[in-house]
Amino acid sequence: MRFTLEQELRAERRRLISTLDTLPDEVFETGRTLCSEWAPRDILGHLLSVDHLAATYLPFGPFLHYANRKQVARARRLPRERLMDAARLWADKPSLSSRLGVVVTLGDLAIHHQDIVRGLGLHQEMPTCAPTFILWDGAMLSMQTNLRILRYRLTSTDGYPELGLPPLPHAPEVRGTREALGMWLAGRDSVTEELIFT
Structure with a gap:
């Protein structure tokens, strides 16, 4: 059975959560990723904020890097358990904006998932798409x-x-x-x- 793009988005979000679930606390909090300033938890914080574009990005206009830093800083205040609870809801119920822009959303998600996997030297099979x-x-x-x-x-x-x-x-x-x-x-x-x- 072929998945729709929206189903692929949910599936890739769940794969990311599965990867994060395997990480010890220290690696989740401070592990190396290909995003040099971000640990795995920071990447997750960024990805969660993408579902709320109007609130998290539009106020910053073209200054996306500043918006990213703001969202990551906000996520750093949450304990791992709460952040992962938010991630499970995010995986099951993507926002309308993420569903409408699913090609971009999926690409950003897949790149950041590989940022974590490659940065930590892990191996993971990717879906063909x-x-x-x-x-x-x-x-x-x-x-x-x-x-x-x-x-x-x-x-x-x-x-x-x-x-x-x-x-x-x-x-x-x-x-x-x-x-x-x-x-x-x-x-x-x-x-x-x-x-x-x-």
Whole structure:
């Protein structure tokens, strides 16, 4: 049976919760992730706030980094048990805004889940659709940050067609899996060794 995107969103949120449930308290509170300033609990705090865009992000306009810091600081005041209780409700009942923007929501979620898994050196099988959402979200983030999507010709090695806006003449090619390309586009340079630059 094929899941709808909304079902995929709920399923990926539950997978994230399963990952977090396995972490000892110290790792949950202070463990290393690919988001250098955030522990696993901070990533969860950020993701929970995405369900309340009007209250948590719109007041900050284009200053998303400031909004993120504010939401993470708020989540840090909650004990783990309360934060995880909120996460279970968040997984079961995504907000209307998250459901309407499900492609973006899923991509952000999948990238941040990999931030935790990769940062802690864990291994986890991803559902087959997750790398595609990571790639799409990475491309959108790249347009706002590093512009790698414009400066390179991107080719997936796991069956996705060539990606990217028309690059500059003689732009270098970057080849890799959808996951690695998406994480790299999103600024996670630790995946660079998984890519082939020509």
